[in-house]
Amino acid sequence: MSFRVLICDPLSEEGLTPLKNAEDIEVINTPGMQQEELLEKVNKVDALIVRSQTRISREIVEAAPNLKVIGRAGVGVDNIDLDAATEHGVIVVNAPDGNTISAAEHTMAMLMSLARNIPQAYNLLRKDKWERKAMIGVELKDKTLGIIGLGRIGAEVARRAKGQRMNVIAYDPFLTKEKAEKMGVDYGSVEDVLKTADFITLHTPLMEETRHMINREAFQLMKPSARIINCSRGGIIDEDALYDALVEKQIAGAALDVFEEEPAIGHKLLELDEVIATPHLGASTIEAQENVAVDVSKDIVHILRDGNARNPVNIASVSEEVMDQLAPYFTLSEKLGQFISRLTRGVLEKINIYYAGELVDHQTNPLTRNTVKGILRLHLGSRINEVNAFMAADERGIIINEQKTTHSRGFTNLITVEIQTNEETRSVSGTLLNGLGPRIVKLDQYSVDVLPAGNLVVIRHHDKPGAIGKVGNLLAEDDINIATMQVGRTDLGGHAVMVLTVDKPLEEACTNKISQMEEVRQVHSLQL
Numbered sequence: 001m002s003f004r005v006l007i008c009d010p011l012s013e014e015g016l017t018p019l020k021n022a023e024d025i026e027v028i029n030t031p032g033m034q035q036e037e038l039l040e041k042v043n044k045v046d047a048l049i050v051r052s053q054t055r056i057s058r059e060i061v062e063a064a065p066n067l068k069v070i071g072r073a074g075v076g077v078d079n080i081d082l083d084a085a086t087e088h089g090v091i092v093v094n095a096p097d098g099n100t101i102s103a104a105e106h107t108m109a110m111l112m113s114l115a116r117n118i119p120q121a122y123n124l125l126r127k128d129k130w131e132r133k134a135m136i137g138v139e140l141k142d143k144t145l146g147i148i149g150l151g152r153i154g155a156e157v158a159r160r161a162k163g164q165r166m167n168v169i170a171y172d173p174f175l176t177k178e179k180a181e182k183m184g185v186d187y188g189s190v191e192d193v194l195k196t197a198d199f200i201t202l203h204t205p206l207m208e209e210t211r212h213m214i215n216r217e218a219f220q221l222m223k224p225s226a227r228i229i230n231c232s233r234g235g236i237i238d239e240d241a242l243y244d245a246l247v248e249k250q251i252a253g254a255a256l257d258v259f260e261e262e263p264a265i266g267h268k269l270l271e272l273d274e275v276i277a278t279p280h281l282g283a284s285t286i287e288a289q290e291n292v293a294v295d296v297s298k299d300i301v302h303i304l305r306d307g308n309a310r311n312p313v314n315i316a317s318v319s320e321e322v323m324d325q326l327a328p329y330f331t332l333s334e335k336l337g338q339f340i341s342r343l344t345r346g347v348l349e350k351i352n353i354y355y356a357g358e359l360v361d362h363q364t365n366p367l368t369r370n371t372v373k374g375i376l377r378l379h380l381g382s383r384i385n386e387v388n389a390f391m392a393a394d395e396r397g398i399i400i401n402e403q404k405t406t407h408s409r410g411f412t413n414l415i416t417v418e419i420q421t422n423e424e425t426r427s428v429s430g431t432l433l434n435g436l437g438p439r440i441v442k443l444d445q446y447s448v449d450v451l452p453a454g455n456l457v458v459i460r461h462h463d464k465p466g467a468i469g470k471v472g473n474l475l476a477e478d479d480i481n482i483a484t485m486q487v488g489r490t491d492l493g494g495h496a497v498m499v500l501t502v503d504k505p506l507e508e509a510c511t512n513k514i515s516q517m518e519e520v521r522q523v524h525s526l527q528l
């Protein structure tokens, strides 16, 4: 059996050695194809390798009946339709470590260039202008660098900034005060970072949660002397808002390696003297390109030969037999994870998952992975899957504990997911009702009966007459119809919970109005 691997973007020739040495693999190296050409070529290939340039859309995945694996020679997988790949059983792998150092070094180069106006001064010099006064810069020493996203690259940048004797403050949903202390950085919220930093650098993936996280409101929080660096992904900054913030002198400068639309030829931001830019060069070093091409090539050889993926982004490796036994529980286990993680405040530290009833006889590990995936996806996005969920949790010091118990509370099967953060512990239990599908049967200490689907509103309140009516009225004012409502309480007049299924999601203003009710302690509006 022989396989065809299509290379869609420019890759290091040396890095492709593992593929070229494989006798059963034919390498077709045609970087820079237009989508139409790619659509034609994918028809007969078993694997694709891309960088950030080539977009692998659903259309491409669906036009490739033999496609088994998509290799991303780099980190960000936002140019690949992961859902389409997963749906079609195509494994997506990336190279998460190979370009970390290069991206961090490029960030530092941008930081220093921004501080000392190096590109602007050089441009003037090329026009025979010996400008010194207008090109006065600032020192980095004793300035504060704010890092948003303290993962692989963010952490390397922090190390280097400390070497420049900068103060570092960081925000990452997985960062605790203790971890920050160990790394020698200050721990802050996004707001703290935006308000206090002299330089702000972004190192999060691009996903729903981070798209335009740096918007008009964010720029308003920054110091007028603040400068922002983006070597992560275009789209994390709202570019129109950045343009206005620079023109209106709300901030002092920006260094951009990435843009919402690339190539960013003729972009209006490039007309501003306060902006310096590079054409997505963060990973463009000889070393990084060789590393990522080797990593992804090795993984593709393994996978095509039926081996395990080393850096999978989207797959679950469960045997068919186990899958058959567990299949009915997969939706329930993921929904429980999604549900409870959306209700819990603080930095995640521990996940306890308890299986009871007939589940004690099953191999439940794949369900645990599925639940952990549901929990971690809230912050890490769709690159977290059943395969990499444990690894992602482990990397962040999150403990996962799976137990079989006899406490089935009378149900034939019961899954309880308990989340511990640095602020609170919350739990949810669910069961699969014969013929009726998944149900949430307990939230914290309250018994409920809720279908884990659609638009849910969860309200923690004080058990007082009229509270339920007031919530109903506030929803009615916003033309929101209540489909189901469950109320639970521990004792009369004490703490209670309402879980409502509504016909459309709540606007923020409506959530705020409910949370301002004197009886209400906490409101969450979520979609499952």
Ligand SMILES: NC(=O)c1ccc[n+]([C@@H]2O[C@H](COP(=O)([O-])OP(=O)(O)OC[C@H]3O[C@@H](n4cnc5c(N)ncnc54)[C@H](O)[C@@H]3O)[C@@H](O)[C@H]2O)c1
Pocket: 075, 076, 077, 096, 099, 100, 103, 148, 149, 150, 151, 152, 153, 154, 171, 172, 173, 174, 203, 204, 205, 206, 209, 210, 231, 232, 233, 257, 258, 280, 281, 282, 283, 284, 379, 380
């Ligand atoms: N310019 C380039 O050439 C280049 C090179 C490499 C990577 N990148 C980009 O950089 C990104 C980060 O790479 P990495 O290797 O450090 O990834 P990583 O997964 O190691 O780190 C990403 C971090 O972002 C955090 N995060 C998620 N949501 C967040 C939020 N809302 N606020 C703050 N932090 C959040 C995550 O918890 C994680 O710690 C990649 O996704 C990629 O898009 C760009």
Ligand SMILES: O=C(O)[C@H](O)COP(=O)(O)O
Pocket: 051, 052, 053, 073, 074, 075, 076, 077, 099, 232, 280, 281, 282, 283, 284
């Ligand atoms: O996500 C990444 O790894 C970087 O953005 C690098 O992208 P590139 O492979 O197109 O250089």
